[in-house]
Amino acid sequence: MSAAAKLDPSHPFLNSSVILNISNGVTETLQTMAQTEANFEKPFVAKDWKTPTDLTVFLDLKSDPYQGQVRFHFDKSVARGILEKMLGSTVSETDLVEILDGVGEISNIFFGVAKTKLNLIGFKLEMSVPHPVSSKDLPETIGNKTCLVIPFKVGDTSCFVEMILY
Amino acid sequence: MFNPNTKFLVADDFSTMRKIVKKVLDELGYKNVVEAVDGKNALEVINEAFKSGQPVEFIISDWNMPNMQGIDLLKACKADANFKSLPFMLVTAESEQAQILEAAKAGVSEYVIKPFNAATLKAKIERVYVKVQASQQKKAA
Numbered sequence: 001m002s003a004a005a006k007l008d009p010s011h012p013f014l015n016s017s018v019i020l021n022i023s024n025g026v027t028e029t030l031q032t033m034a035q036t037e038a039n040f041e042k043p044f045v046a047k048d049w050k051t052p053t054d055l056t057v058f059l060d061l062k063s064d065p066y067q068g069q070v071r072f073h074f075d076k077s078v079a080r081g082i083l084e085k086m087l088g089s090t091v092s093e094t095d096l097v098e099i100l101d102g103v104g105e106i107s108n109i110f111f112g113v114a115k116t117k118l119n120l121i122g123f124k125l126e127m128s129v130p131h132p133v134s135s136k137d138l139p140e141t142i143g144n145k146t147c148l149v150i151p152f153k154v155g156d157t158s159c160f161v162e163m164i165l166y
Numbered sequence: 167m168f169n170p171n172t173k174f175l176v177a178d179d180f181s182t183m184r185k186i187v188k189k190v191l192d193e194l195g196y197k198n199v200v201e202a203v204d205g206k207n208a209l210e211v212i213n214e215a216f217k218s219g220q221p222v223e224f225i226i227s228d229w230n231m232p233n234m235q236g237i238d239l240l241k242a243c244k245a246d247a248n249f250k251s252l253p254f255m256l257v258t259a260e261s262e263q264a265q266i267l268e269a270a271k272a273g274v275s276e277y278v279i280k281p282f283n284a285a286t287l288k289a290k291i292e293r294v295y296v297k298v299q300a301s302q303q304k305k306a307a
Contacts, residue, residue, distance in 0.1 A: 032281035033186075087185055098181070105180035108230070109280045112259020119262055129179075129232060 007045055007146055011165050013061065013068050018118060019043060019150060022070070022161055025113035026152060029106060034085040038159075041151040048145050051160055055079050055100065056135045057107035060128035070127075071162040072107040073135060078154045079103045096134075104132035167194065167295055173220060174199045177208040177239065178228040178257070187226055187257070190287045205234025209242055216248055224294070229258035229265070237269060244273045253294045257282070 007014060023040045030036040053073040061068045074082075076099060083091050083102035091098055108130045115125050141147075141164050150161040174196055176187045184201050191199055200215065200222065202208035208227060215222045225243065227236040234242075236256050243249040256269050259280040269277055275297060276290045 029281040032283055083182065086182065088189060101180055102182040105182045108180070109259045112261075112280060116259075116261045129230065 007148060007165060012063055012066055012123065013163055013165055014148060015123075017121060018114070018123070018163075019148075021114040021117045022111070023150065023152070024117075025110045026072075026161065028113055029109045030082065030154070033106065033109070034082045036082055036085060036154060039153045041153065043148055043150040045146060045148055047147075049147055049149055049162070051135050051138075051162070053135050053159065055103055055132065056138050057103050057130045057132045058138070059107070059111055059130050062126045063124050067166040069141070069164040069166070070111060071138075071160075071164065072103070072110060073160040073162065074103055074154075075157050075159070078157045078159060082106060082154070100132040100134075104130045107132070167292065168196070168224065168298075170195045171198055172196060172223045173215065174224045174226060175202060175208060175211055175215075175222040176200075176226050177202040177205065177231065177236065179204055179231045180228075183228060183257070187287065190284045191291075193284065194288060194291065204231040205236060205239035205242075207233070208239050209234070212243070212249060212252075221248075222252065224253045224255075226255045226257060229256055229260050229269075237265075237272060240269065240272050240274055253298055255290060255294060257287075 027038050030038050051073040054076040055074045056071050058069055058071045061070055076093070079099050079102065080091050080093055083099060086102065111127055115127055118125055148163040152159050152161070174191055176184050176199060178184045188199050200211055202211045205227070208225070212222050227239055229236040236258065240254050240256065243252055243254060253275045255276045255278060256274050257278040257280065261279040266277055275294045278287060278290050
């Protein structure tokens with residue numbers, strides 16, 4: 001973490017409830033739909049952070065007047081494993097369209113679960129449809145380039161939730 | 167349960183969720199399943215099937231879809247005399263009270279909240295069957 005990597009701690013997207021509910025959304029969704037365990041690790045703040053994963057799903061967030069983006073990052077092997085458990089059938093490792101569709105849907109559920117619980121306690125969050133892409137094709141972020149990263153492990157492989165504030 | 171030949175429509179913009187729902191229907195013995203990628207496409211499929219004399223008999227739809235959302239598809243069906251009595255199940259990650267109330271007001275038969283497992287979806291389909299039976303018995307009385 002560089003000395004310049006700072007985020008406004010009063011920003012509502014950095015509220016501990018947001019982080020906790022996103023983590024719970026990931027854990028609950030993977031457990032219910034894919035019988036898969038996710039183990040969360042300590043979040044960190046970083047500047048110009050680049051995900052080391054293959055695939056990313058991003059959703060735009062709004063809670064007037066605040067805006068941001070949440071990104072879920074996965075390795076292809078993890079995404080494929082989750083998808084195979086959800087479908088109960090094998091998925092070809094070369095079928096990127098199907099794997100991206102699967103991580104898009106599961107990320108939509110991750111954040112849908114969190115959003116419902118957060119709005120119950122007063123957040124007025126709105127979210128866009130999810131955009132699943134290859135991580136190398138991610139659009140440049142706008143804003144100060146500093147983000148909050150929440151790592152989690154599926155098996156031995158690291159995945160990440162990234163919160164970007166505009 | 168419903169007749170095994172019952173024609174289901176599964177509407178979701180994600181093919182993964184359509185496959186998951188189709189697999190559950192298959193396990194329940196329902197093989198007659200058509201798909202739509204959004205609400206607008208679902209309305210086209212419903213109208214085409216009706217014109218062909220093999221109408222859709224049960225709709226399972228996602229809420230959040232491009233072009234036309236599931237709630238608007240539900241309202242469009244309820245506004246059409248040909249489709250207003252079709253069983254309609256919304257499957258969604260959106261489970262805020264206001265949305266559930268809006269769906270109930272619009273006449274949804276059942277509401278399935280994601281994440282769900284196969285047992286939950288099967289139980290909800292069974293509940294719709296019980297409701298349909300009760301409604302038919304009420305009409306006949």
